[in-house]
Each structure stands twice: as structure tokens, then as C-alpha cells.
Amino acid sequence: MWEIIEPVTKYLFMLFALQSILPNRFNRAAETAGTFLYGVTVMVIINQITKLPSLMLYSYFIFLTLLLFTALLWAAVFTKDSLKLALPYICFYINFILCIRVFSESITNSNLLSMGIAVLFLAMTNLFFYKNRITELVYVTRTQYGVFLVSACALFVSYELWREFFSIEPNRMLWAAPCHYCMNLLMLYLVTTTVREYQEVIQLGVISKKREAELAEIDVHAGLVQQCYYIRHEFKNICFHMQVLLKEKKYEELDKLIAKYAGEKLEYHDVVNTGNRLVDALLSQKIREARMHGINIVTKVLLSEALPLSDEEVSTVLTNLIDNAMEASEKETDRDIRVEMTSAKGLLQVTVRNKVSYDVMEKNPDLRTTKREARFHGIGLSIIRDVVKRHNGKMEYGMNGDYFVVNLYL
Known part of the structure; x- marks a missing residue:
């Protein structure tokens, strides 16, 4: 009986540690009960498998392999889209279980006392996992994820080498096990x-974009006020000039003067009026930036009062999509961008098109950034995908004639 209680307890500690870290799909009570039943059932089955005579020689590694895959299966069943995030945590936790088991069994011959020591260390490990958790991989680069996973595997290999080296004198593992336990803690923390x-740096960048939009709104309105003062001052002079020409019956000059001022365009500080202040500010700012770079930009926006996205998400989506389109347009001779937004009944569609002279999907199908600071700029599409995923939306991109088109449905 004791042979099954000990592995079941440690396995349940690992599953509950994962439950505290990974995003949940069900309510907490149902998930806890399901996790408990799953852990007990799976560990009983694993214990029986490793006792098969034909597998006894490799039972240790078979046990660890089954431990890994059944924990991943739990993550696939009980959490939402977090299998990739669960993998390095499971590898780290298996390391902790091995170190704790060897240490607790080396320090005493009493099964009960050994179990008490193991439970104490496992509880501390779970607390450490909770305090040093990553809840999502949206802002995690491939290199960072690789380091996260490889470090756990490297520590496992290191521990196994020490275990093999000290197999003749098991008492020495009394010191090797806690050392590796601390190494696991340190590596996980780092x-x-x-x-x-x-x-945090990336999230601050998103917040900064929103603040820039708010400042741009202030700047746009300040420019409009200044422009109104200028027009008011000039209007008096123009009217006086017209009166003089009219009294002197210089109709041709008067006609030219009227044609001149009637044909003038206000090229700066154009304001978009969609009914949403944040969208107004963002689009006004981007229109001005595009014109400064010689890019033609046309907007078509029809929004309801409430959008299904938060201000931060609106800022992130619009800023990244339009910035990417502007960056691509700067390399083109025919620079044209079209932005469309429509919302109705809690649904939002965003479409951004930019004219290109080549097939983007053929040359760069993964849409990888070509900027020098790729680790910052390349994160934009990942953030947009996360927003789409969070709202159960859909993101499509591809070529449509001479335009590269990105469609978001939220």
C-alpha cells in the first residue's frame, strides 16, 4: 500500500503545481476534483506497468517517461492551449521529485518520516512555482523558451550523471540531491x-503607444486651434483685398484670388471623427505620419459606441498593423494604404491593405520582421495574434491583387 501512496502523493503535488500556474478552462472545484481522480488513476496504472517483469530492467526511465507524458496529457485536457508552456515546468518538477525522493530516503529509514520530509519540500516547491510563474508565452521569444526547456533537461542529465557516479556509495547522494535541488531552484528563478x-518591457511599450496616441490627440487639437487663429487673421486681410478689387472692378484678379483660396487644402492636422476618441487620435496620428513620409493613406471607419476590445488592445492592434503597412510602403514607389474598421452587435472587423510590388507570401510567408531590433519589432504580430485568440476571433492575411491584406475578426 505504501508503495503506491508515495508516488501518487508526489504526482498529485506536481499536477496541483501546474494547476496553479497554467490558465484554467473549468471552474476551480471541478478541475481540482478531476485532477485528483486523474492523478490517482494514472499513477496506479504507471506503477503497475513498471512492475511488469519484461520492463523491470528499464523501469526507472519508463517511469519518468510516463510521468512526463501523462502530465502533458493532463495539461492538454485540463488547461486551455498551454501544452507548450507546461512542458518546461513538468521537466523542472520531475527534477525536483527525483532530488526530494533521494534526499528524504537517504536521511532516514522510516517511510513515514521520509514521506513527511518529502511533503514539506514538495509544498515549498509548489509555493516557489507559484511565486515564479510565467502565465503565457505571448512575449516569450524562441530563444528564451529554448533556454527554459534546455536548462531543465541539462539539470536532469547532470543529476543522472551524479546518481550514476555515486551509485556505489548511496550515502553521498545525501549531499548531491539537495545541491541539485537548489540548482533547480536557482535556474528556474533566473x-x-x-x-x-x-x-514587462514589451507591455510598457504597448502602454507607451497608448500614451503617444493620447499626446498626439492633444497635439492635433492644439494644431487645429492654432490653424483656426491663423485662418481668422488671414480671412480679414483676404476680405479687405477682395473689397478693394471689387471697388476697382478688377474682376479677373478677383476671380484668380477666389480660385486660389477656394482650391487650397488643409494638409496638416487632419482629424478623423469616428465617434471613438482613441481611434480618432490613433488614425489622425498615423495619417499625419504617413503623409510626412509621402504615403497615401485612406480610412473608412464605421464604429458603434462600444468596441469589444479594451483601449490597450485597440491601441496595440491599430498601431502595429498600420506601422507594419507603413514600414512596407516606405520601400515602394507607389505608396498606398487602406484602413477599414466596422463594428456592429459586439463584433469588430479591421482590415489594413498596403500596396506592394511583389508577392509577400512567397517571399516572407512567416511575416518575419526585417528590422535590426527584431526582438522588439517582431513581437507585434504575436501580440495581435494573442488579442485575436483571447477574443476567440480570427486573423487572416494574404495577397489580393497588388495589395497585401490583413483581416481581423473580433
């Missing part, structure tokens, strides 16, 4: 801290 700090 990796997760680095990733979280990187995430």
Missing part, C-alpha cells in the same frame, strides 16, 4: 525572472 522582465 529563467522566469528574465522572461517576466522582458514581458
